[in-house]
Amino acid sequence: MMENILSNIIFLPLLMAIVLGIFRAPLKILKAGAMFSAIVTLLLVALLIYNFEPNGGMQFTKILPWIQNYGISYYVGVDYLSLVILILISLLMPPLYIYMYHERRKGYWYNMMLLQTGVTGAVLSLDLVLFYLFWETMLLPIFVMIGKYGNGMHQYNSMKIVLMTILGSMSMLFSILYLGYIYFDATGVWSFALNDLTTLMLNAKTSIWLTAGFLLAFAIKIPLVGFHTWMAPAYGSAPTPAVVIMSAIMAKLGIYGIWRFGYGLFENTLSYYAPTVITLALVGLLYYAIRAITEDNLRKMFAYSSGSHLSLIALGIFLTNVYAWSGSLYFIATHAIASAGMFIMIGLTYKRFKTVKISNLGGIAQKAPKFTFFFAFFALSIAGLPGTGGFVAELLIIVGAFKANFWIGVLTATTMLSAMLYIFWMLQRTLFGSSNNSCEYPDLSVRELIMLVPLLVLLLATGIAPSLFMPIFEPGLNTSLQEVLSSIGDLK
Amino acid sequence: MIEQLILAMPMAIVVIGAFVLMLLSSSKRFNLDRLNLVAVFFLLISFIMQYMTLGDHSSRFLFENIFGDSFILDDFATIFDMMFTAGAILTLLINNDYFKSRNYFNGEYFALILFSVFGMMMLSHAHELVTAFIALEIASLSVYTLVGYHKDNKVSSEAMMKYMVLGSMTGAFFMLGTALIYGAVGSTSLSEIAIYISGTELADMTLLIVGSSLIMVTIMFKIGAVPFHSWIVDVYHGAPYPITMFMASTFKIAIFAISLRLYLVNFESINHFWTEILQAITILTLLGGSWLAISQKLVKRMLAGSSIVHSGYLLIAISSIGLGSEVAAPAIMFYLIAYFLSSVGAFGILSFIASQSQKQMRYEDFKGFATRRPYMAIMMSIFMLSLAGFPSTIGFLGKFYIFTSAIESGQILLAGLGILTAFISVYYYFKLIAMMYFYESDTPQKKCPFDVSTTLIVMMALLIIWGGIGTSLIPFVPGADGFIDIAKQAISSLR
Numbered sequence: 001m002m003e004n005i006l007s008n009i010i011f012l013p014l015l016m017a018i019v020l021g022i023f024r025a026p027l028k029i030l031k032a033g034a035m036f037s038a039i040v041t042l043l044l045v046a047l048l049i050y051n052f053e054p055n056g057g058m059q060f061t062k063i064l065p066w067i068q069n070y071g072i073s074y075y076v077g078v079d080y081l082s083l084v085i086l087i088l089i090s091l092l093m094p095p096l097y098i099y100m101y102h103e104r105r106k107g108y109w110y111n112m113m114l115l116q117t118g119v120t121g122a123v124l125s126l127d128l129v130l131f132y133l134f135w136e137t138m139l140l141p142i143f144v145m146i147g148k149y150g151n152g153m154h155q156y157n158s159m160k161i162v163l164m165t166i167l168g169s170m171s172m173l174f175s176i177l178y179l180g181y182i183y184f185d186a187t188g189v190w191s192f193a194l195n196d197l198t199t200l201m202l203n204a205k206t207s208i209w210l211t212a213g214f215l216l217a218f219a220i221k222i223p224l225v226g227f228h229t230w231m232a233p234a235y236g237s238a239p240t241p242a243v244v245i246m247s248a249i250m251a252k253l254g255i256y257g258i259w260r261f262g263y264g265l266f267e268n269t270l271s272y273y274a275p276t277v278i279t280l281a282l283v284g285l286l287y288y289a290i291r292a293i294t295e296d297n298l299r300k301m302f303a304y305s306s307g308s309h310l311s312l313i314a315l316g317i318f319l320t321n322v323y324a325w326s327g328s329l330y331f332i333a334t335h336a337i338a339s340a341g342m343f344i345m346i347g348l349t350y351k352r353f354k355t356v357k358i359s360n361l362g363g364i365a366q367k368a369p370k371f372t373f374f375f376a377f378f379a380l381s382i383a384g385l386p387g388t389g390g391f392v393a394e395l396l397i398i399v400g401a402f403k404a405n406f407w408i409g410v411l412t413a414t415t416m417l418s419a420m421l422y423i424f425w426m427l428q429r430t431l432f433g434s435s436n437n438s439c440e441y442p443d444l445s446v447r448e449l450i451m452l453v454p455l456l457v458l459l460l461a462t463g464i465a466p467s468l469f470m471p472i473f474e475p476g477l478n479t480s481l482q483e484v485l486s487s488i489g490d491l492k
Numbered sequence: 493m494i495e496q497l498i499l500a501m502p503m504a505i506v507v508i509g510a511f512v513l514m515l516l517s518s519s520k521r522f523n524l525d526r527l528n529l530v531a532v533f534f535l536l537i538s539f540i541m542q543y544m545t546l547g548d549h550s551s552r553f554l555f556e557n558i559f560g561d562s563f564i565l566d567d568f569a570t571i572f573d574m575m576f577t578a579g580a581i582l583t584l585l586i587n588n589d590y591f592k593s594r595n596y597f598n599g600e601y602f603a604l605i606l607f608s609v610f611g612m613m614m615l616s617h618a619h620e621l622v623t624a625f626i627a628l629e630i631a632s633l634s635v636y637t638l639v640g641y642h643k644d645n646k647v648s649s650e651a652m653m654k655y656m657v658l659g660s661m662t663g664a665f666f667m668l669g670t671a672l673i674y675g676a677v678g679s680t681s682l683s684e685i686a687i688y689i690s691g692t693e694l695a696d697m698t699l700l701i702v703g704s705s706l707i708m709v710t711i712m713f714k715i716g717a718v719p720f721h722s723w724i725v726d727v728y729h730g731a732p733y734p735i736t737m738f739m740a741s742t743f744k745i746a747i748f749a750i751s752l753r754l755y756l757v758n759f760e761s762i763n764h765f766w767t768e769i770l771q772a773i774t775i776l777t778l779l780g781g782s783w784l785a786i787s788q789k790l791v792k793r794m795l796a797g798s799s800i801v802h803s804g805y806l807l808i809a810i811s812s813i814g815l816g817s818e819v820a821a822p823a824i825m826f827y828l829i830a831y832f833l834s835s836v837g838a839f840g841i842l843s844f845i846a847s848q849s850q851k852q853m854r855y856e857d858f859k860g861f862a863t864r865r866p867y868m869a870i871m872m873s874i875f876m877l878s879l880a881g882f883p884s885t886i887g888f889l890g891k892f893y894i895f896t897s898a899i900e901s902g903q904i905l906l907a908g909l910g911i912l913t914a915f916i917s918v919y920y921y922f923k924l925i926a927m928m929y930f931y932e933s934d935t936p937q938k939k940c941p942f943d944v945s946t947t948l949i950v951m952m953a954l955l956i957i958w959g960g961i962g963t964s965l966i967p968f969v970p971g972a973d974g975f976i977d978i979a980k981q982a983i984s985s986l987r
Contacts, residue, residue, distance in 0.1 A: 065973075066972065066973075067889070067972050067973050067976070068973055069973060069976050069977075069980075070892075070893075070896070129892075132883055133883040133884055133888075133961075136882060136883045136884075137883065137884055140882075143922070143925075144929055147926055147929060147930040148929050148930055154930070155926055155930045155931075158926070158930070159919075159922065159923070159926060162918070162922060163915075163918065163919060163922075166915060166918050167915055170911045170912070170914060170915045171911075173895075173911060174895075174907065174908060174911050177892070177895050177896050177899055177907070178899055178904070180896065181896065181899045181900055184900070
């Protein structure tokens with residue numbers, strides 16, 4: 001059971017989708033099946049956490065031969081880093097399915113199941129070719145969901161996100177192939193497994209080019225400023241479940257990629273790129289915040305806000321000290337939950353008022369108190385309200401930044417201020433003020449409460465009692481930080 | 493003698509079938525359906541016999557006391573023969589509706605297809621330059637006629653003239669090259685040429701090198717490499733859909749059969765001489781093909797343009813062989829199998845749609861296709877993804893092997909360019925997927941017919957997925973590894 005648990009977690013949604021598709025399941029059974037697969041996956045993940053050994057490094061590994069001629073295998077495993085994102089994706093799927101309860105278009109449900117398999121597979125795979133397979137596959141459901149079910153210029157925007165992301169993936173593919181070849185050149189056998197490739201000694205020049213290949217893919221996915229032109233249009237056009245996954249999970253996968261493959265394969269070369277990335281991240285922090293202040297469309301505004309916070313996380317992992325790293329890891333989790341909640345709230349706003357433009361909203365607080373409470377709570381937790389997890393995480397990163405360099409610290413600290421600025425101003429204009437919209441404002445229904453309350457509880461728990469969660473991840477994080485630091489130290 | 497006859501049977505059956513079809517076609521009792529079945533019957537027998545002889549690793553000459561060493565029998569040729577017959581069978585079965593929907597098809601059509609398959613099989617077995625030329629001309633002449641089959645249609649006739657005039661002219665290059673090589677070696681047999689090459693200094697071989705470069709011109713023309721590409725889009729466009737499918741998926745592979753044999757075995761010791769020329773042609777082919785494919789409005793023309801790009805990928809691997817890559821030759825075989833499966837599927841769907849309407853198929857005509865025919869749309873998406881080299885399809889592994897071989901042989905920039913054009917190809921293949929899925933359709937969903945052609949298309953799609961992700965864990969079913977093993981077996985039988 002425990003031996004194959006990761007494969008079960010990865011492929012259960014896909015198998016469910018295939019079975020339902022072959023038997024052309026009617027809508028009711030399709031919904032039940034999707035929900036069933038999400039809940040079973042969640043239970044399996046809970047079982048995994050229960051059996052997870054914090055000091056155990058890479059666990060539950062499974063290797064099966066796939067393309068033996070090239071040493072490519074089906075190789076999965078989980079450690080502290082992939083566990084965080086795995087927990088997030090399995091936690092977010094059930095609320096999203098509840099959100100989609102009234103969705104009648106079948107393709108929507110199939111795409112969500114495929115998406116879950118793609119994202120989970122990318123997080124758990126330890127073979128570079130396998131990783132590339134999942135990394136590309138998870139793009140397809142997003143492509144279809146934006147293009148088919150989106151709004152605005154959705155066809156154009158979905159083509160744009162696909163082309164930009166694939167440009168990054170192709171550069172990564174080149175680096176992967178080259179790494180495999182270097183391994184073949186050195187040892188005489190092909191291998192694309194991560195732990196084989198980490199043993200390679202690369203010369204500096206090659207390493208710089210290969211790192212660039214990987215970084216481009218991850219920078220587009222995050223997106224760092226300059227690689228971000230797909231972001232706002234895609235977030236603006238995408239249907240709510242797709243936005244939630246994109247902002248809460250897929251953007252984090254860019255960070256995950258740097259963490260796992262960047263620090264796994266090129267820990268020495270990353271310091272060569274660190275000044276560039278840190279500058280881009282600092283520019284991003286401010287630039288995205290300013291765009292968020294001026295933006296009138298709620299979805300786009302939180303797209304920019306998400307970009308700003310992801311720049312902060314990217315900054316955190318490039319400052320190799322323990323505060324910044326644990327802050328980044330913590331922020332991955334809390335920002336995912338908060339932004340998922342926020343984008344769900346924006347989706348609910350759209351369902352009620354048929355608009356997400358701030359200038360068309362107003363006066364919600366008088367008529368829908370529960371709605372207002374949740375809306376304000378998720379917005380404030382994105383801004384880093386003390387008592388929510390985001391506050392702890394941001395504080396840790398800022399402390400880490402001050403430890404690295406005073407001025408970086410000062411610039412990083414502005415993110416909290418600017419976030420407060422755009423969040424409070426947005427809240428004032430959407431929730432309060434006079435209502436210029438005369439239609440009915442139904443408050444949150446029980447179904448909607450069921451999906452929102454767990455997210456709220458999690459955010460409060462991560463904020464008030466970080467010590468509940470950190471022991472699971474802290475040992476692994478410390479070990480890998482020590483490894484990175486010692487190997488950078490060796491170089492000097 | 494009897495044993496030799498049995499070995500010759502697969503080829504003989506195809507040519508006998510062609511004659512039988514010619515005789516039957518004048519009979520009133522045989523309509524298109526029946527003739528189609530007869531043709532498929534002969535091809536199928538030939539296919540099965542080839543399958544039986546596969547795995548016989550020794551290479552030998554056919555009727556050595558009569559033909560000398562003109563015909564060689566090895567796994568390499570057999571695997572190519574299987575692809576040709578399979579391609580012809582699929583062309584005939586998938587397009588059965590198309591034949592009936594157009595009134596210009598008659599019995600001779602099937603005979604011509606079989607003749608061209610015979611020519612291709614002869615080409616893959618040819619071990620002597622004049623034989624190769626005759627085989628090439630048998631295949632080409634049949635295809636010229638097939639391209640102009642709709643003789644009342646101006647576009648079709650124009651395509652035929654264009655193809656025939658240019659094709660015959662480049663055929664003359666082949667002849668001239670053979671003559672020059674004969675002048676140098678005193679024989680046109682490939683084994684004699686190989687002996688001559690191994691015993692002579694490079695500086696003394698000018699005549700042979702000029703001759704073989706001229707042969708290369710013909711080969712480049714037939715695969716549509718860029719300075720010789722101007723015919724390809726118009727001819728693919730003008731030909732009826734089944735013929736386009738046959739040319740793109742089957743005829744092109746036949747050209748690679750002969751060029752691989754020449755390049756890998758007989759000119760092996762001097763093939764580094766062509767590396768720079770090949771690299772230049774490759775760069776032009778990749779960029780030019782991408783440009784042609786992007787700028788098209790008709791889906792058929794886009795596929796024609798993109799087939800040039802696929803030739804470019806194969807050329808990357810061919811120049812990698814010259815630079816000493818071990819994995820390049822199996823990579824080419826694998827890519828040919830992958831391209832064969834994907835293009836048969838894509839053109840199959842196009843002609844399936846064309847059999848029900850008379851329209852030219854522009855991108856816009858695919859709007860809402862997913863709501864009208866959901867299953868066909870899924871299949872088409874799979875073929876497009878495979879052609880674009882999206883992971884989890886066989887097309888990705890094909891590109892993976894090709895680019896790995898390029899990197900292994902040190903052609904890093906060429907591999908980079910290949911990956912860049914693969915990225916460009918995502919645009920024009922995904923555009924079709926976008927058209928199918930992103931627009932609503934006014935017409936309601938049509939019932940999906942369950943017949944031979946749709947079943948075959950579904951099988952192609954499943955093969956593509958299985959070839960991309962299939963594991964070797966399930967007993968008796970070859971996975972993704974199985975295809976590369978076949979490719980390796982073919983290449984190892986050459987030497």
